[in-house]
Amino acid sequence: MSTETVEPTYELTVNGVVRPVAGAHQGDSLLHVLRDRLGLPGAKNACEQGECGSCSVLVDGVLVCACLELAEAAVGCAITTVEGLAPAGAEPGDAALASDVLTDVQQAMVEAGGVQCGFCTPGFVVAIHDLLDRVPEPSPLDVREALAGNLCRCTGYGRILAAVDQVVAVRSRSNGD
Amino acid sequence: MTVLVPDRLDDALAALDSDPALTVLAGGTDLMVELNYGRRRPIDVLSLRRLAALRDWHVERSAAGAGTREDTVVLGAAVTYTTLLGDELARLLPALAQAARTVGSPQIRNAGTIGGNLVTGSPAGDTLPVLVAQEATVELASARNGLRRLPVSDFLTGPKQTARRPDELLVAVRIPVRPGRSEFLKIGVRNAMVIAVANCALVVDRERRALRCALGSVGPVPIRDPAAELWATTRLDWDGHAAPHPSVVEGFGRRMAAASRPIDDHRATAAYRRHAVGVMARRALERAWRPAA
Numbered sequence: 001m002s003t004e005t006v007e008p009t010y011e012l013t014v015n016g017v018v019r020p021v022a023g024a025h026q027g028d029s030l031l032h033v034l035r036d037r038l039g040l041p042g043a044k045n046a047c048e049q050g051e052c053g054s055c056s057v058l059v060d061g062v063l064v065c066a067c068l069e070l071a072e073a074a075v076g077c078a079i080t081t082v083e084g085l086a087p088a089g090a091e092p093g094d095a096a097l098a099s100d101v102l103t104d105v106q107q108a109m110v111e112a113g114g115v116q117c118g119f120c121t122p123g124f125v126v127a128i129h130d131l132l133d134r135v136p137e138p139s140p141l142d143v144r145e146a147l148a149g150n151l152c153r154c155t156g157y158g159r160i161l162a163a164v165d166q167v168v169a170v171r172s173r174s175n176g177d
Numbered sequence: 178m179t180v181l182v183p184d185r186l187d188d189a190l191a192a193l194d195s196d197p198a199l200t201v202l203a204g205g206t207d208l209m210v211e212l213n214y215g216r217r218r219p220i221d222v223l224s225l226r227r228l229a230a231l232r233d234w235h236v237e238r239s240a241a242g243a244g245t246r247e248d249t250v251v252l253g254a255a256v257t258y259t260t261l262l263g264d265e266l267a268r269l270l271p272a273l274a275q276a277a278r279t280v281g282s283p284q285i286r287n288a289g290t291i292g293g294n295l296v297t298g299s300p301a302g303d304t305l306p307v308l309v310a311q312e313a314t315v316e317l318a319s320a321r322n323g324l325r326r327l328p329v330s331d332f333l334t335g336p337k338q339t340a341r342r343p344d345e346l347l348v349a350v351r352i353p354v355r356p357g358r359s360e361f362l363k364i365g366v367r368n369a370m371v372i373a374v375a376n377c378a379l380v381v382d383r384e385r386r387a388l389r390c391a392l393g394s395v396g397p398v399p400i401r402d403p404a405a406e407l408w409a410t411t412r413l414d415w416d417g418h419a420a421p422h423p424s425v426v427e428g429f430g431r432r433m434a435a436a437s438r439p440i441d442d443h444r445a446t447a448a449y450r451r452h453a454v455g456v457m458a459r460r461a462l463e464r465a466w467r468p469a470a
Contacts, residue, residue, distance in 0.1 A: 029209055050206055050288075064288045068205045068206050068285075069205055069209070073180055073226055076182075127284075130283075
C-alpha cells in the first residue's frame, strides 16, 4: 500500500450534481468536503463526533451526520444537503432565499420562531424532512425521538416542535383537498 | 491513504489478505471521531458500504429432529441499529432492539452497525451484553482460512480487544431465538445520546429452564455469573410461572452486583456502578419473569 501523500481526487454526487473534489485532505469527513471543497456550507460543523446533528445530511436517502462519513467512501452515493431540499435554484449564489425557494419546513421554522441563532437550523430542517417523508403524521413522541439527535441551545425546542406541527397540519390539509 | 470500497465480499477479503493493516470502516461512528479529532492518522481504509449482503439478515430455521425448536437470526455484520429496531427483528430479539434504541440518535442508529459495536469492543457497547446473554456467535471470514465461528463471549477479549485476526472480516452475527422473555436496561445521564454508565441484559430460556444475565460497562468485557444465574434458576417457579419471592430477585441483584468489576472514571464511580447493576439485574428479572400478556 502506497504511503506517499497523493491528494485524493474523486467525485461526489451532491443534490443531483456530480461534483469533482480537488484538494481534499486524507481522511476528510464528508462535512469538511461539503463545506470547504464544494462550497456548500449548509451542513454546520460543531461537535465532529455525531452528538449535535448540525451536519445532518441524507446519504442514499438515509439521515446521517456528515461528520461521521468518510468523504472518499461516499463516492457513488446520492448525497442530499439542506441546499438540495428546496426547489432548484436555491443554492448559494443563485437567486437565493426569497420565500418561494424555501421548503415548507423551512418556512414553518421561520414562522414558528424555530430559528434563533440559526446554527442548528439546517440540521433540524434535514431531520424534519426525513421524518415527515417517512412518517407523514407523527405522534409527539415520534417527533421528539426523531429530533433527539439535533441539539439547539437557543429555542428550548418548543418552537421547533411547533414548526413540525404546523407542517403536518398544512400538509394533511392539502392532502385532504 | 487508500480508500477501498469493494462491491464483492471476495474482493474485500482479498484486500485484507494482501494488506492486513487495512482499517475496516463500517458505520464510521467510532473511526471518524478518531480521525476528526486527530487521535488517529489517516489510514488505509476498507469501507463495507457497498457490500449489500452484509446489511441483510435472515432467519435460519432449526433443523428438523434437532431436539430443539430454536431458530437462529443471522445478521450481516453491517446491519444497522435502525434495522434492529424494525418490527420483525424487534419481535424476534426484543432485548437487542431495546439496546439498539438506546444507542445515540437516529443519525447514529442509521450509520452504526452491530459488527462495528462488536469489533470496536468498547466495554460500554450496548449490544454486547445482549449478545452475550443470548449466547450469540460471530462469523469471521478470511481469504486464506474461510469461515470460523466463535461465541461472542470468546470474541470479546478485553477493552477494545477482540479475537479478530488482522486478515479476518467479521461478516455475520448468529443469535439463537430463545423461547422466553428478555430484557435490556441501561443507565446514562439522559435518554438520548448517551454512552452507558452501566447496562444489563437478561434472557429467560424457558426451553432449557435457564437464566442468563450479562452486565456491561462494569468490566473489561460483559460479565456473567453462572453461579448467580443457577442460584436464581433453582428458585424460580418454571411450571406455574408465579412471581418470584422478593428475596430471590434481591438475592440475584446482590449476586450480580458482587460479580461486577467496575472502575471509577469520568462517567461514574465504581461504587455507583456496582449499586446500579444490582438494581438493574433485579428489575430485569422481575420484568422478564412477568407472564406473557
